[in-house]
Amino acid sequence: MTYRSRHAALGLLAVVMLAFPLFGPDSFAYDIAIRIAINAVVVIGLNLLFGYAGQISLGHAAFFGLGAYGSAILTVHAGWPPLLALAASAAATGALAFVIARPIMRLAGHHLAMATLSLGLIASIVFNNEMRWTGGSDGMSVPPLDAFGWTLSGEPAWYALTGVLLFLAAWAASNLVDSPAGRALQAIRGSEVAARVAGIDTARFKTRVFVLSAILASVMGSLMAHYVGFLTPAAAGLTRSIEFVMMVVLGGTASVFGSVVGAGLITLLPQFLHAFESWETLLLGLILTAAMIFMRAGIVPTLRAAFARSKA
């Protein structure tokens, strides 16, 4: 992506986000928008790992859940201020990601897939079973986010916060892609041995981007917990992890804006599929399979390639 087209896309994102409130959205619409923004940030991080560095994580909801439960438990049971809890959870999540990634990054793709899948399931089981801390499958309530004497409440305020975070994440990620580090990530996916021979410490890069994406997920998990005010283990379950992967893959691997599109679509999709009730899983599976077969690179890159072809 050229510098100019990246600027244009960022501008478009800003315009859309600023214009949205002008259409007089109701509470429900704001809620969807906030969830899309939160998911999009997680997905941008996951895309850096998956789309650019080619490393697959099937348990990212675990990091999301660690942030959510970390914040919840620290604020409810230990009385910590929310921002401190958020930071502590993010740090702990990052440390865990580091410990797991280091030995595994030297191995083939499916090893990380399995490791993250396992991690996700262990986290899920812990959240479900530690009733004393997490309230188990009944869930636990989470106090609102307050800092420096202010309390963040009401959809418009949350929309503003998550919107700004999304914009920053998109900006940082698209900067990254066009930088030496970003090229290194892509090279790791393209040919890891060539990257190493060029001097890139591939294991270290993969570990770092994994930790970065874990921390992003944790922070957004904490925010989600405070926003919703209530937390159940479903937020960190296998289905959630798969939804994140679907967002990356559907929107476009190796595309920052694909992440936003993907997050939007997959957040909205269940709303439509809920109407089909018991058909939801089946339809979700069909869509995912078909998308991966026919649009291997995802929506945004496929469209972009088609656009480039029609111009040529």
Added chain:
Amino acid sequence: MSALDVRGLSIAFGGVKAIQDLSFDVHQGTVHAIIGPNGAGKTTLINLVTGIYAPDSGSIELFGQEVAGTAPERLARAGLGRTFQNLQVCMNMSAVDNVMIGAHLSLASSLFAGMLRTPSLRRADAACRDRALELMAFVGVAQYATSDASQMPYGALKRLEIARALAASPKLLLMDEPAAGLNHTETAEIETLIRRIAETGTTVVLVEHDMKLIMGVSDRILVLHYGKRLALGTTQEVRSHPDVISAYLGAEA
């Protein structure tokens, strides 16, 4: 000091002794060829020198520094560059980006720096891009300046890989069958390119099958036979070496 000094090098894969007690040296600033039939251990030797394999025994010294078993990414820092027999081009990137990867070590490469994209990084990146384009012209693929790697033909990709290796300004460049799969014209162009690289002072170690190319550019030749050294010397010496003639050059001499 030799550019490369190998002593008593051995490695076996399962029961196959790929390299057996191999010793040779490469003089600085020369073009040194390694020849031998398929299975003689040429690519294994390159993989050993470039850190992809660790030897079972023996030593490898790069400009006086012991490097056996060192990881490839650290060897790049020591001035070692390499191209691959089976193309290892990043097909998911543009041609220029592929070359810029070669210069990775010269730029601020942390994730954090990348996310902020400071003016100084932007400048350094732009300078790197300019240099990459120059290198692409040097190796003869200037016409692909705006192409993706996936759009380039095989011969051009082989040269792109050379440009990538040169982007790091290596002191020693290992080329694994750069002319494989190329026709006569393209091979002659590679020959010229290798000479131009050697003229810049870079030491070149060349693994090849094409005898005409070898004889045309090499200063010295190492002949491998079943993982062992059969002969080592100037092109003239190797040409007239009785063992070599009976083993390989019989048909061509």
Added chain:
Amino acid sequence: MISELLQFLFSGLTVGAMYALAALGYALIYNASHIVNFAQGEFIMLGAMTATAFVEAGCGLPLAISLAIAISVLAGIGMERLAIRPARGAPLVTLLIITLGVALVIRGAVQVTLGKGNHMLPAFSGDAPIHLGGATMVPQSLWVLGISVLVVVLLAWYFGRTVSGKAMLATSHNRLAAELVGISTQRVLLASFALSGGLGAIGGVITAPITFTSYDAGVVLGLKGFAAAALGGIGSGPGAIVGGLLLGVIESLAAGYVSAPYKDAVAFILILLVLMFMPRGLFGAKVTERV
């Protein structure tokens, strides 16, 4: 003390046999294509669920079981034909996600047609418990172990004595070489998926009389089957069997001596540890990458 240990051992071996069959399924497909088939667990569930559905609809047990196995085999074939083959040449991660998608499809299809309830098959030869060394065992456990042994023996015969079995082995060792000698690797892949489907169904059917099955039982089963395969070294037949039995026993011991709710976590913690410290598993081959 001993009788308690024996008890856990028996139930561990029983469930471990199912894991072993699942792990064999993974090994088959991985060897033919380097794909890790995340739908493997769903084949197991499919076998169990369709068998119980046929029984509840009035079929005799043998017929229900045969039909269930046939359906799973067809599911495997369908998966290869409709989901894997069209994506030929796609990167491995894409294929991995396709198998995930297919898993959702199978699970969703079962949910729609058979509902969300729990089901159980009648035991093959009654419920009268058998007492062995102070421990109690249901007759079904003997069926499980017996049939598993039979399956393993048949597979060994298939790979060792038949042309198609040897073709599958050849493909797993060197795909290109196999193609060059005229083996249709496409057909080998199809056969792998079909066989995996069948193996999964057998595993599901023989254990359905012991554990409840439902539309979402496949997730955990698939993951544990994978844990077993990874433990033994993915791609290794003997490894799959040893890994499966070992996992079953460890899990059973953990449930008995540590804590029941966390027994599922044991499998996943084990995978993590294996991946972190022993990635090639117990019997996995050392792989050297050629550049």
